[in-house]
Amino acid sequence: MARPPRWQNTLDASVKEACLAVRLYNDAAESRSFEGFVVHMHLAWLYLLHAQFIRDGTDYRYWDSRYKKRLLRVDGEPKRWELERCLRERWPSDQEPVRANLSLFIRLRNRLEHRHAHADTALMITLAGHAHALLLNYEDEVTNQFGDEQSLALRLRIPLFVGTFSAQGEQALRRLRKSLPPDLRSFLTDYESGLDSDVSHDPRYEFRLRATVELAPKDPDAVAVQFTHFDDMTEEERAAVEEMGRKGQVIVRHRRQPVSGLGRLMPKPAAAEVEAGIPYVFNLNHFAAAWRHLKVRPPGGDSNPDRTNPDFCEYDEPTRSYRYTRAYVRHLIKKCGTPEGFKATTGMEARLKPTSLSDPADKVSR
Secondary structure (H helix, E strand, O other), X not given: OOOOOOOHHHHHHHHHHHHHHHHHHOOOOOOOHHHHHHHHHHHHHHHHHHHHHHHHOOOOEOEOOOOOOOEXXXXXXXXXXOHHHHHHHHOOOOOOHHHHHHHHHHHHHHHHHHOOHHHHHHHHHHOHHHHHHHHHHHHHHHHHHHOHHHOHHHOOOOOOOOOOOOHHXXXXXXXXXXXXXXXXXXXXXXXXXXXXHHHXXXXXXXXXOOOOOOOOOOOOOOOOOOOOOHHHOOHHHHHHHHHOOXXXXXXXXXXXXXXXXXXXXXXXXXXXXXXXXXXXOOOHHHHHHHHHHHOOOOOOOOOOOOOOOXXXXXXXXXXXXXXXXHHHHHHHHHHOOOHHHHHHHHOOOOOEOXXXXXXXXXXXXX
């Protein structure tokens, strides 16, 4: 039996933290459930990004600036990047909606742990959309990076909930939201004032849905909960939904059916993405030289074609071809972004992309 990759334990720990966070969020008997959700989702994201760095060969340790080749250590262990530093590596732009959502919860975590345990329920109501976005962003990241088999959909259940509220119950929720301490309200207002409107209205920053509850007769072929997407409604149905008040919140998740090669790239589009991400010409010759140098896959005609680096490449037996992961594309973009890295990766000198139309000689067929 093959040994699991080095990042697997870190990824497993991440998924467990995310599941624990959701369990705490949905536990009405837990007095500090929202604080628990924030803390454990923080850890889930930290471990997830660390797993990506381990897989991609990114050194996420802190080095001592005073001494060459000496690591900073805490209790004898190398000091590793905190979540804020990981975000800058994964999403360089501070106006990226996923990063903006995570940064909000990083700043909120310190306030919750030190001053505002009594505001837990009010925060949960006020930031429900942000919390849902935090979880859905995690689901997107873990499945896009490590495959659909890591999906939380395989581990979580649809929670039981009160499908609708009385008018008195709705007013109680509004009063609870207004009980948020003034400094927390100011903190949230100040934070969002620094975001572009495109970011603050992006569902990856705050996820909002309107749910309509309909009591349906029992049907042996139907599931207990059915979702109707807004895009599938008629104009009359959309108008009716827009007139309804908010009576609850439900997360809608598109279900991906099994697709062979989902998220994988063939050599030509993979090489094109690498070239788009660096200032140098990068064609199929460079792509082939890179996988040979990095030993991503065996050479053509090898008796064991499946012996690939599974983080970067997969062998497709029916078509006898190789497909490459987006993690490999990002790895090449990072490695080939400088002349020295380009040569070390491909064995060829880097050549700046022409400002005019590409030279036909660059278009190498494979």
